[in-house]
Amino acid sequence: MTRKDINKLKIRRLKxxxxxxxxxxxxxxxxxxxxxxxDVFVMxxxxxxxxxxxxxxxxxxxxxxxxxTHLGIRGNIDLPINFFDLWIRSGSDEAVIEAVVEINKIKxxxxxxxxxxxxxxxxPRNLDTTDLYEDYIMFExxxxxxxxxxxxxxxxxxxxxxxxxxxxxxxxxxLGMMLDRxxxxxxxxxxxxxxxxxxxxxxxxxxxxxxxxxxLIENLDPKDSSDVLNKLNNLLxxxxxxxxxxxxADADSTFDFRVTPVNGSKSFPFDGLSSGQKEIISTLFxxxxxxxxxxxxxxxxxxxxxxxxxWHKNFIRQLNIMAPNxxxxxxxxxxxxxxxxxxxRRIILR
Numbered sequence: 001m002t003r004k005d006i007n008k009l010k011i012r013r014l015k016x017x018x019x020x021x022x023x024x025x026x027x028x029x030x031x032x033x034x035x036x037x038x039d040v041f042v043m044x045x046x047x048x049x050x051x052x053x054x055x056x057x058x059x060x061x062x063x064x065x066x067x068x069t070h071l072g073i074r075g076n077i078d079l080p081i082n083f084f085d086l087w088i089r090s091g092s093d094e095a096v097i098e099a100v101v102e103i104n105k106i107k108x109x110x111x112x113x114x115x116x117x118x119x120x121x122x123x124p125r126n127l128d129t130t131d132l133y134e135d136y137i138m139f140e141x142x143x144x145x146x147x148x149x150x151x152x153x154x155x156x157x158x159x160x161x162x163x164x165x166x167x168x169x170x171x172x173x174x175l176g177m178m179l180d181r182x183x184x185x186x187x188x189x190x191x192x193x194x195x196x197x198x199x200x201x202x203x204x205x206x207x208x209x210x211x212x213x214x215x216l217i218e219n220l221d222p223k224d225s226s227d228v229l230n231k232l233n234n235l236l237x238x239x240x241x242x243x244x245x246x247x248x249a250d251a252d253s254t255f256d257f258r259v260t261p262v263n264g265s266k267s268f269p270f271d272g273l274s275s276g277q278k279e280i281i282s283t284l285f286x287x288x289x290x291x292x293x294x295x296x297x298x299x300x301x302x303x304x305x306x307x308x309x310x311w312h313k314n315f316i317r318q319l320n321i322m323a324p325n326x327x328x329x330x331x332x333x334x335x336x337x338x339x340x341x342x343x344x345r346r347i348i349l350r
Contacts, residue, residue: 008158009065009297010039010327011058012107013100018092019114020053027054029329030344038320040328044338045349051331052164055299056146057097058329060087062159062297063139064112064122065101081147084118152201153283155290164301168278169200170271172254173207202282203270205289206232206257210247231288231322235281237262239311240273276306280315288322295325304334312336 015026029041043051088095097112111123144150145163152169154161209232211217212225233243242259246267249255257270270278287298298319304312313336319328332338338346 008104008294009062010102010295011061011099011297011329012102014054014058014061015096015098016054016057017096017098018089019057019087019095019097020050020089022050022053022057023089025050025054025349027347029327036324038316038324038328038341039326040316040319040330040341040345042316042330042332042338042341042346043349044332044335044346047333049349051349052301055161055163055301055329055331056087058297058299059142059154059159059161060114060120061097061099061101061110061112063142064120065103065110066156066158067139083143083146084114084116086146087114088116153286155201155286156296157290157294158296160287160290160296160298162283162298162300162303164305166279166283166305167275168202168282172250172256173200173203175207175253175255202286203257205286206244207247207255210244210257228289232281232285235285239281240277244270274306276308276311279306280311284318284322287319287326291323291326295327298323298326298328300328300330302332303330304332304337309336313340316340 010029010031012029012031013027014029015024016022017024027041027043032039043054045051093116095114097114099110101108101110108124113119113121113123115121138154138156141150141152142154142161145152145154145165148165151165151167153163153166205228208217208220209225209228212220213222213229215222229244236242236244236259240259241263242261244257245260246258247255248258258267259270259273260267273281283300283303290296291298303315307315312334315337316328317340319326330337338348
């Protein structure tokens with residue numbers, strides 16, 4: 001792992017024009033002033049003023065950068081929504097997302113244009129993003145989420161987006177989901193939108209860690225898997241007073257996780273936890289797991305979903321403890337989350 005990997009991508013300035021309900025807005029995401037200060041920016045407002053739109057604009061921008069400017073929709077896909085009508089403000093022919101970004105600590109000015117004709121263009125065209133490259137499938141996954149067919153967060157090596165539709169999918173996990181195959185990630189099948197939800201990414205990572213720790217999978221390191229499982233169980237102990245130690249299997253090759261309470265009482269399925277417990281455990285775990293070796297831009301829409309008052313206050317602190325090298329851009333309705341960062345690191349949209 002080289003030191004360059006620690007600072008792959010950051011967004012430092014954003015200007016949005018004619019995107020969704022936003023006519024024009026410009027935001028600075030300041031660098032931390034001192035060492036070890038969290039790189040966190042929090043946006044708050046009442047509903048309908050564009051917090052989620054700003055996060056979606058950031059998503060489109062980063063997807064364009066990490067796809068090597070080849071962002072687009074394949075012509076044979078039958079989309080249920082005209083996304084360009086959705087993205088481009090009524091009465092306008094195009095939307096523009098401009099930004100100053102840091103790529104491996106070098107600042108670059110970039111501009112993304114969306115047109116009514118369905119064109120997506122990133123300037124400059126010769127932007128060197130080879131080490132950030134992600135598969136185009138991730139853009140189509142984003143479209144599935146916008147269309148309401150996906151509940152999983154977007155998880156890339158340099159970018160994570162926890163949208164407000166996210167949820168740890170309930171139900172048993174097929175053993176075959178541990179295989180990292182592109183066809184399992186591709187949520188658009190046979191030219192049509194794939195409406196069946198895929199299995200939980202969180203549960204797949206837990207299953208990998210458990211089988212890897214036991215030395216049952218050839219290409220999974222038992223020590224690394226043990227570290228992953230320990231991190232997960234630390235979160236489970238803090239937020240659910242239990243640990244995951246055992247599986248139950250079914251004849252159809254699916255598995256379920258059992259939570260063993262620390263007080264020694266009878267175990268129960270992970271899905272038996274409250275929605276708030278599953279939300280905070282899965283979110284913090286996935287952020288740590290996907291960014292433990294390199295930094296990422298992490299977008300979080302309404303981290304307070306299902307969380308109690310005390311967890312609101314503690315959320316930013318936990319992010320900085322578990323994954324301090326990331327840049328976090330957060331949209332929230334929670335005053336406690338907004339108050340947990342300095343005044344120069346938050347804005348209220350009006």
